[in-house]
Amino acid sequence: MFLAKVVGTVWSTKKSPDLEGVRFLIVHPYDLDKEPTKNIVVVADRLGAGTGEMVICAYGKAARTAIGNQDMSIEAAVVGIVDRVDINENISDFRLPIADLKY
Amino acid sequence: MFLAKVVGTVWSTKKSPDLEGVRFLIVHPYDLDKEPTKNIVVVADRLGAGTGEMVICAYGKAARTAIGNQDMSIEAAVVGIVDRVDINENISDFRLPIADLKY
Amino acid sequence: MFLAKVVGTVWSTKKSPDLEGVRFLIVHPYDLDKEPTKNIVVVADRLGAGTGEMVICAYGKAARTAIGNQDMSIEAAVVGIVDRVDINENISDFRLPIADLKY
Amino acid sequence: MFLAKVVGTVWSTKKSPDLEGVRFLIVHPYDLDKEPTKNIVVVADRLGAGTGEMVICAYGKAARTAIGNQDMSIEAAVVGIVDRVDINENISDFRLPIADLKY
Amino acid sequence: MFLAKVVGTVWSTKKSPDLEGVRFLIVHPYDLDKEPTKNIVVVADRLGAGTGEMVICAYGKAARTAIGNQDMSIEAAVVGIVDRVDINENISDFRLPIADLKY
Numbered sequence: 001m002f003l004a005k006v007v008g009t010v011w012s013t014k015k016s017p018d019l020e021g022v023r024f025l026i027v028h029p030y031d032l033d034k035e036p037t038k039n040i041v042v043v044a045d046r047l048g049a050g051t052g053e054m055v056i057c058a059y060g061k062a063a064r065t066a067i068g069n070q071d072m073s074i075e076a077a078v079v080g081i082v083d084r085v086d087i088n089e090n091i092s093d094f095r096l097p098i099a100d101l102k103y
Numbered sequence: 104m105f106l107a108k109v110v111g112t113v114w115s116t117k118k119s120p121d122l123e124g125v126r127f128l129i130v131h132p133y134d135l136d137k138e139p140t141k142n143i144v145v146v147a148d149r150l151g152a153g154t155g156e157m158v159i160c161a162y163g164k165a166a167r168t169a170i171g172n173q174d175m176s177i178e179a180a181v182v183g184i185v186d187r188v189d190i191n192e193n194i195s196d197f198r199l200p201i202a203d204l205k206y
Numbered sequence: 207m208f209l210a211k212v213v214g215t216v217w218s219t220k221k222s223p224d225l226e227g228v229r230f231l232i233v234h235p236y237d238l239d240k241e242p243t244k245n246i247v248v249v250a251d252r253l254g255a256g257t258g259e260m261v262i263c264a265y266g267k268a269a270r271t272a273i274g275n276q277d278m279s280i281e282a283a284v285v286g287i288v289d290r291v292d293i294n295e296n297i298s299d300f301r302l303p304i305a306d307l308k309y
Numbered sequence: 310m311f312l313a314k315v316v317g318t319v320w321s322t323k324k325s326p327d328l329e330g331v332r333f334l335i336v337h338p339y340d341l342d343k344e345p346t347k348n349i350v351v352v353a354d355r356l357g358a359g360t361g362e363m364v365i366c367a368y369g370k371a372a373r374t375a376i377g378n379q380d381m382s383i384e385a386a387v388v389g390i391v392d393r394v395d396i397n398e399n400i401s402d403f404r405l406p407i408a409d410l411k412y
Numbered sequence: 413m414f415l416a417k418v419v420g421t422v423w424s425t426k427k428s429p430d431l432e433g434v435r436f437l438i439v440h441p442y443d444l445d446k447e448p449t450k451n452i453v454v455v456a457d458r459l460g461a462g463t464g465e466m467v468i469c470a471y472g473k474a475a476r477t478a479i480g481n482q483d484m485s486i487e488a489a490v491v492g493i494v495d496r497v498d499i500n501e502n503i504s505d506f507r508l509p510i511a512d513l514k515y
Contacts, residue, residue, distance in 0.1 A: 001333075001350070001383070002349075002350060002351060003335070003349065030349065031347045031348050032347035032348075032349060059384050060369060061370070061373075062383050063382070063384070066325040079324060079328060079382040080319075080323065080325065081322075081323040081324065082321050083320045083322050086317045086318050087335065088317055088361075089314065089316040089317070089360060094337050094339075094347075095342075095343070096312070096340075096394070096396075097363070098396050
């Protein structure tokens, strides 16, 4: 799953019939870079996530479970709206801790 | 799912027999960069998406649901043609909002 | 699914028993860059694709459908050999068409 | 599957109902670069992995198996806490060993 | 599927119970770059692949088929040990062969 910020909405009239009434958001996945990527993902939402909110998103069967129906043309969805994130580690320590790694 | 622009078409005569009559498009996924990537994806389509149109595409089971048959050799498909996209957030705010992140 | 060029072959004697007799190709996925990536993928093939040919490849269940058996250790396969590709859009127009995007 | 370091925790009150009581961690996948990427992934955990520990994580059905229920909105999970990693190869030898590769 | 070199081993005592007795390798996926990426993947193995050997690896259901049980928390596995790889194409020809591509 990934952490993302809700940044917009997509409207589609001509779509797979099973998607009638589904809300589609555009989200931006977070990483820890100072310069964020500009990647975007389209996710279905039935939790009512608002623009600017941080959400947890999932792909595949997990996304369809969150929307409530495995027979929908949905591949990504909001599974939770985030209250709080704690990052407890120093990012500069993110290297594989193997002393004798031969570069 | 991802937002993409329809940029072309692929024709194939010699293919998995279950794909007879399926329309294959080449789409280019959108991101928010000023310099777009040059990534392309092949998607099945039965919504009649035209070149230049913006579409929502899905992978896996969701794609086969949109085409209507789980027993086809299809892994990606158009699930909706986009009417409108609203991006409401300032892209420069796309960093993880954790004040004490130790870089 | 993705467009790729067949660039080689892989031989393996010691393998998952269900893979006996399966032909494995090395393919290189295409993008639209002037400087191509050097990414390679191993795909199963039963359409008889030859070195240098352009193919459509799929992952997951779609790949196993193309090979004809969901109980094989196959995760990627050729689903079609390409006759022709038409790209009708100017690549420089590949940015998200949102006028007021705040960078 | 991927090797990762546990770097934080995510709290969510408003979520898919099946996720009640699930613990969500933020992990950072390891690679062998001197300059690590800043990629992060959200994973479910029921092994009790602590911040700073190295874990093996999996996506999809394997993740739901580790959490114990295929009907949960979970797409990634800790499947093992790592005791030790041995890297026995010199990283500078990581090129495809084909002598006559034409660049 | 992907070609990779076995570069190490991972040991885990505290893990999903279904993984008892499974051997976990660290592999490095090959591409055709002169400067290899430093990406690593954790794969299950029951073919007995040794450090330094080249293997074919698969994700998802195909990986669990190779290990022999769909109810294990396994998402990637060795499906074959490579005897030989032939690359027959000149890497500089890896661009999409469309004459009038408008850059």
